[in-house]
Amino acid sequence: MRYKNLIFDFDGVIADSVNVKTEAFRKMYLPFGNEIAGKVVEHHLNNGGMSRFKKFRLYHKEFLNIDLSDEEIKKLSDEFSSIVIQSVIEAPYVKNADKFLIQNKDNFRMWIVSGTPTDEIRIIVSAKNIDLFFQGVYGSPETKDYWTKKIIEDNRLINDETIFIGDAIADYEAAKFCNISFALRESSDNKKLFDGINGIFRFIDFDDLQKFLVDKQ
Structure with missing residues (x-):
């Protein structure tokens, strides 16, 4: 895969x-x-x-x-x-997230789906000068299920080639709803929430996510 x-x-x-x-x-x-x-x-x-x-x-x-x-x-x-x-x-980047985006601009198609209002998350992403890395940036009031499904359908993405990378149950549920893979950015805040969920890749440092994605090629 x-x-x-x-x-x-x-x-x-x-x-x-x-x-x-x-x-x-x-x-x-x-x-x-x-x-x-x-x-x-x-x-x-x-x-x-x-x-x-x-x-x-x-x-x-x-x-x-x-x-x-x-x-x-x-x-x-x-x-x-x-x-x-x-x-x-x-706010600082999650460890090596900025490096990951720069290295992979031409390797993957990337989107942001946030719980933050759409107008606000777009302002933030633009102010951090990372908007050029993403095909689209989306937020509330629409749900993550809605945006994830819409991205897949509008861009005719293949489910097996698509992965949601998140840190919340809502992210995991959006991936399940759309029948795509999920990777967890693990932290002390969410570790217990995902204790009973198996079969997902977990990472803290984006260098580990990079290795995971390369190994899947």
Whole structure:
């Protein structure tokens, strides 16, 4: 099997930026108390890949018994963006991710599918000067299942030649939904979540992903 098409999540996979968003959620819910903020952080870490729109609606309903309107959710999302966007742009790359992109610009077709809003993730990717490496960059409010399926169908990709590289259950489920392979960028935050899942390649350093992909050729 030779992989030709790579679909990446962004936070925690290309950029080491998961903690930026964790702290933003904590900051926004601290006015409701430490216990609520702790519950929000725990859910956020266990549900990477879920859009912030869904998270805000869920957190207010489940933890505060407040039903948010779409307008209120947009306001919270805008506040969240103002807290995190520059920090994500400035976040370091996951180890050797930038080197991997440079080395493989002509070796693979690559896309980003993120839980971040599409407009925002495109701004971030452009500001980091890595947009030239990707065929497309996509985010919420559409789901990862939706974008992964659309990329495969619109580009007539062969499933066996396509792999989703992510760090969250939502990434793994998008790969399963589309019947493509999955590689896990493992961290202390997600290791337990994937303990019972076998048959996937796991890596920390992109040099290991490079070797895995080369060995598959």
